[in-house]
Amino acid sequence: MxxxxxxxxxxxxxxxxxxxxxxxxxxxxxxxxxxxxxxxxxxxxxxxxxxxxxxxxxxxxxxxxxxxxxxxxxxxxxxxxxxxxxxxxxxxxxxxxxxxxxxxxxxxxxxxxxxxxxxxxxxxxxxxxxxxxxxxxxxxxxxxxxxxxxxxxxxxxxxxxxxxxxxxxxxxxxxxxxxxxxxxxxxxxxxxxxxxxxxxxxxxxxxxxxxxxxxxxxxxxxxxxxxxxxxxxxxxxxxxxxxxxxxxxxxxxxxxxxxxxxxxxxxxAKASVVTEYATDDSILAATDVVLSQPTRRYYYTWTDTPNVAGGDTNKTLATVAGATGVYAGLDAATNKLQVGAPTFYDREEQKVVNASSIVISPNPQGTSTFTLTGEVSLVSINNGATPSGALGAALTVQDYTTIYADGLVRLSTTNLSNSSPLPVIGFTAVNVFNSGVGAAGTNYGQVLPLKW
Structure with missing residues (x-):
C-alpha cells in the first residue's frame, strides 16, 4: 500500500x-x-x-x-x-x-x-x-x-x-x-x-x-x-x-x-510536518493546520461495552478506554495524545528557543506539554482563546501561541510515549482579509500542502 x-x-x-x-x-x-x-x-x-x-x-x-x-x-x-x-x-x-x-x-x-x-x-x-x-x-x-x-x-x-x-x-x-x-x-x-x-x-x-x-x-x-x-x-x-x-x-x-x-x-507515518503560517493582525490573517489520522480508530481499546439492560438494545455504543501500538498513551478522558514540542521560526530565520514560551492558549504560564486532540486534530496558530480562525473548527482544535506573527513551523507528529511517527494526512488553511475591496472587504482562503 x-x-x-x-x-x-x-x-x-x-x-x-x-x-x-x-x-x-x-x-x-x-x-x-x-x-x-x-x-x-x-x-x-x-x-x-x-x-x-x-x-x-x-x-x-x-x-x-x-x-x-x-x-x-x-x-x-x-x-x-x-x-x-x-x-x-x-x-x-x-x-x-x-x-x-x-x-x-x-x-x-x-x-x-x-x-x-x-x-x-x-x-x-x-x-x-x-x-x-x-x-x-x-x-x-x-x-x-x-x-x-x-x-x-x-x-x-x-x-x-x-x-x-x-x-x-x-x-x-x-x-x-x-x-x-x-x-x-x-x-x-x-x-x-x-x-x-x-x-x-x-x-x-x-x-x-x-x-x-x-x-x-x-x-x-x-x-x-x-x-x-x-x-x-x-x-x-x-x-x-x-x-x-x-x-x-x-x-x-x-x-x-x-x-x-x-x-x-x-x-x-510522519515524525513531523512543516508548514508556513500567517497571523498578521494588519490583514486579520488566521492559520489552522489540519492533522487527520485515518488509522487511529484501529488502535483503540474499549470499555463501557453496550448495555442492553440500560437501553442500548441495538448494541451501538462503546467508549474508548485508551489505545495501543503507535497510539499507546492516549488519554481517552481528554481525547489527547502527547507529541513533541513545535519549532517556530519567523520569516527572517529567527527561532523560538525555549518551547515553554509557546503556550496552549489561554494558559499564561507556558507549557512544555503538547498534544493532538481527536482523529482530526486541528492546530490553530496565534488565535488565542477562540481557536480556529480560518476554518471555524470546534470539536478537536487547540491553539499554539508564539511570539512570531508569520513564518515557518515544524509540528511534531511523533507519539512521545513510544517515539512512534503517526500516520497523518492533512493541509494548512490560511485566511487573510482585504479591507479595500468593496464596502465591507473580503476574505481570501489559501490551502498549503503539508511538507515533511
Missing part, C-alpha cells in the same frame, strides 16, 4: 469536512478510468473518535464524476446531491446518523470529520451491472432488478465485479458563503502495488456479519475483515453489519487486517 503521487488511487481519503460556523463542504469523486465502472464505498467518520456517521455506495460509470454537498441540518450534518449516478440506498439525501455517537456527542459529533472512499470492485463493460449503472443521455438507469432485486435487501453484486483497480480521485471544498472564503483540498490517494486486489464488495444492508453474506462468503467476525476491535465480542462488542465493510483495514491484497493496517501505517 503506497501513496499515489499523481493523486489517483484505489482508495481516497479526504482529510477533513466541516459544517461548523457557517461552513459547508462540497465533495467530488471522479472515476478517471475510461473503460471500467467502479463500485465505491463512501464513509464519513466523525472528528472525535472516528465513529461512522454516514455511509453509502456510489456506482461510477467510466469517466463519471459524483458530487454532493454536506450542510448543517438543525444540529447535525446532512448530505444533498442531485447527481444522476446510482447509489445504494437509492436516495442519499439524508441527515447524518448519530446512532454510534455517545449521548454527549450526538448534537455535534457529525459536524466535522474525514471521508473514506474505497473502490470495492470494477464494473466491466458488458455486464448487467455495467448496463444498470452506465449513463445513457446523461442519466444512469439504476435498474432496480439489478441493484436491489425483488426484496428490500440489496443484491450481492460481488460476482458482477472484477478486481478493483486504480482510477479514483477526489477533492473537498470547504466554503463559507457569508464570509466569502473557500478552501479546496485534494484527497490522499492510496494504491496496492504488486499484488492482485480481490473484490471487496459488501452489501449496503443492516444484516449482521456472521449471519449474512460478505460478498459470496459468510464468515463470522475475524481480523481478516477489519482491525476495528469495537466489533469484537470480547472487546467493544458493538453489533457489526454488512454496511460496516469494507473499511480502510479490510484486506486489500494483503493477508489480513493487521497486515493492511501495518502497510497503511508505513505509507502515512
Amino acid at each position: 503506497t501513496v499515489a503521487q499523481n493523486g489517483v488511487g484505489q482508495i481516497n481519503v479526504l482529510p477533513y469536512y466541516t459544517v461548523q460556523n457557517g461552513n459547508m463542504t462540497l465533495i467530488s469523486i471522479a472515476n478517471t478510468d475510461e473503460t471500467n465502472g467502479k463500485a465505491v464505498k463512501v464513509r464519513f467518520r466523525g472528528a472525535q473518535f472516528s465513529d461512522d456517521v454516514f455511509d453509502f455506495q456510489v456506482f461510477l460509470s467510466p469517466a463519471d464524476v459524483w458530487t454532493a454537498a454536506v450542510t448543517l441540518d438543525g444540529s447535525v450534518a446532512r448530505l444533498a446531491t442531485s447527481d444522476k449516478s446510482c447509489t445504494l440506498p437509492v436516495s442519499v439525501n439524508q441527515p447524518f446518523v448519530t446512532a454510534r455517537l455517545l449521548d454527549a456527542n450526538k448534537a455535534q459529533g457529525t459536524r466535522e470529520g474525514y471521508v473514506e472512499i474505497i473502490n470495492m470492485g470494477d464494473i466491466t463493460p458488458g455486464s448487467a451491472l455495467y448496463t444498470a449503472t452506465k449513463h445513457v443521455n446523461g442519466v444512469a438507469p439504476c435498474t432496480t432488478a439489478t441493484l436491489i432485486g425483488s426484496g428490500i435487501t440489496p443484491n450481492d453484486l460481488s460476482t458482477a465485479m472484477t478486481n478493483p483497480t486504480t482510477g479514483l480521485t477526489s477533492f473537498a471544498t470547504i466554503i463559507n458563503v457569508a464570509q466569502s472564503k473557500a478552501f479546496t483540498v485534494p484527497a490522499t490517494a492510496l494504491n496496492q502495488v504488486g499484488v492482485t486486489v480481490p473484490v471487496r464488495y459488501s452489501r449496503q444492508a443492516n444484516l449482521t456479519i456472521g449471519t449474512a453474506s460478505y460478498g459470496s462468503v459468510a464468515p463470522a467476525f475475524a481480523a481478516a475483515q477489519t482491525a476495528d476491535s469495537v466489533f469484537d465480542t470480547a472487546t467493544g462488542n458493538v453489533t457489526m453489519y454488512e454496511f460496516d465493510l469494507p473499511d480502510l483495514s479490510t484486506p486489500y491484497g494483503t493477508a489480513n487486517a493487521a497486515a493492511q493496517l501495518a502497510e497503511l501505517q508505513t505509507a502515512l
